[in-house]
Amino acid sequence: MKKKTAAPTDSAPSTTAQHWLELLHQMLRIRRFEDKCAELYSAGKIRGFLHLYNGEEAVAVGIMQALQPVDAIVATYREHGQALARGISMPAVMAEMYGKQSGCCRGRGGSMHLFDRNQRFYGGNAIVGGGLPLAVGLALADKKLSRQQVTCCFFGDGAVVEGEFHEALNLAALWQVPVLFVCENNQYAMGTALQYSHSNINLAQKADSYGIDHAVVDGMDVLAVEAAAQQAVNVVRNQVKPFFLECITYRFRAHSMFDPELYREKAEVEQWQKRCPIATLFGRLQTQGWLSDAAWNQLNQTVDQEINAAIAAAETSLWEPVEDLTRFVYSDPRATS
């Protein structure tokens, strides 16, 4: 458990301590944000589909540490964590969940389709596997334009059996484009467990069959994910080729708000909850003596304030005018049907 870090001092927290605290902060704001979203869903403020990331926070937060502002992200419909960890403002994400004008997509995307141009955040694709070919194309453009950029593509274990996964991995390897494939293996494709979906549950072996470098990491450990992501991103950026990183993780909550969770035992969920990435990092910080009760309280307060401010902003944000319904179908508003 003990890390090779400088001995802590009370007066000046080490760089490592500060970094760990920031990782904890990022994971906590995702967790609390989503807990709040579930409440807001029950209150009827958020509608449609709501896929929560609870339990998987270490993946998004760990991966983002390895990426630079010039890099691109392609995510799935379970992407609140990626969006927040990447730096899309919480009010913009919350307002989007509300379907309001100040949402990052002016209320046209909702929970499953978060986008941000400045953060190079390319959605929010709600077709399982649909984002992978697009990520390969973004990386192809980078290669053609000789830009030292990485495209990071998130997808779940469910996507690995889609044809688009195999087409995209083949193209990425064939063209040697700088794309990082991050497989968030949370053990279930909606309600179907890995062994009922895959003829071979060794997912990294599939990347191997395309000649793509790969690694598997404990997705419940943010430090492990960060370290693995750094190595993977170095390969992608410096050697200009794809990499497949599988993060073994688990979703604590239901697939969506409509899921009665008939397909798994409570005991299994409880087993995984013992490995909660936030609790794990919290424990490590405490062991090191880097997190006082006061600091922990302060962190919680900061997170709660940010969330409350985001909710307040979403509540008061305007609705997009109905007259603008057909805006953004084409770039030229004169083109309609």
Added chain:
Amino acid sequence: MNSVTQDTAPQTIQLTYREAIRAALREALQKDDRVFLMGEDVGRYGGAFGVSKGLLQEFGSDRIMDTPLCESGFTGAGIGAALGGMRPIVEVMTVNFSLLAADQILNTAATYLHMSGGLFNVPLVIRMGTGGGKQLAAQHSRSLEGWYAHIPGIKVLTPAVLEDARGMLWAALEDPDPVLIFENTLLYTMQGEVSVPAQPVDIRYAKIRRAGNDVTLISYGASLFKALEAAETLAQSGIEAEVIDLRTLRPLDEATVLASVCKTHRAVIIDEGWRSGSIAAEISARIMEHGFYDLDAPVERICAEEVPMPYAYHLEQAALPQPAAIVQAVQRMVTRHG
């Protein structure tokens, strides 16, 4: 190709439809470094229909990219490359195979601008062959351009004449949004004269290819020539048909259609797609909505028979719209509602 002369009146040269598209591809590749062509067999093979023959040798494998057989994969890669600042031209061999890329075209390309609240447009051009008439049977003879025209967020072009085969590609590349170009494969060998230098084409408007006052024949793609043939036959019996080439199926140039119907009071739509839920149905509905009181007779449609395309020549020809059927429809209209 002839060299371009600046100081004389516009010249013309002889080209086939295939060569016209190749000329357009060459010009686009020369004009804009961001343009590249990718698709199955576009390079070493020279294109399944020979459209890109020689371009690999001329522009190299970075600009003319052979792809594996993975329509969804390379169409999605085209979307990504477009988002990444390139101007890809994706060639899907025929519309039949585009169904394997339907997820990327419909769920991603068509939705991206809207879903992102206007943040990301997709400047992607997808070219594909379409149509029947070559005895290729059910899986290689579809005309689904009308079906694609159902989808908001994409534009659907159907070049019929040589000027459009040459000019529409650049217009599509200049468009900030996804554009699908449907090339009827029967037209690839069609030969004719085009002007040099090429004039820009405006994809927003339909064009009247033959003027007339008695009936409006509305068509696009290869069916345009069946409509023109029918118009010549009708002229022999004193019926002057106006023939409209729609050119763009989405967005549809309703105004040109309605103005013509207002003049002729009769309309026949000729469409190689199936009648049910077709672009012909859409045009007919719009005439009802906006031109009903101008009509002297019900709108008629000459569409493909509702059958998967059969292989045998006589069956296939019976399934496709034919000039004789267009002539009969017009004569019926004039006789009954003259």
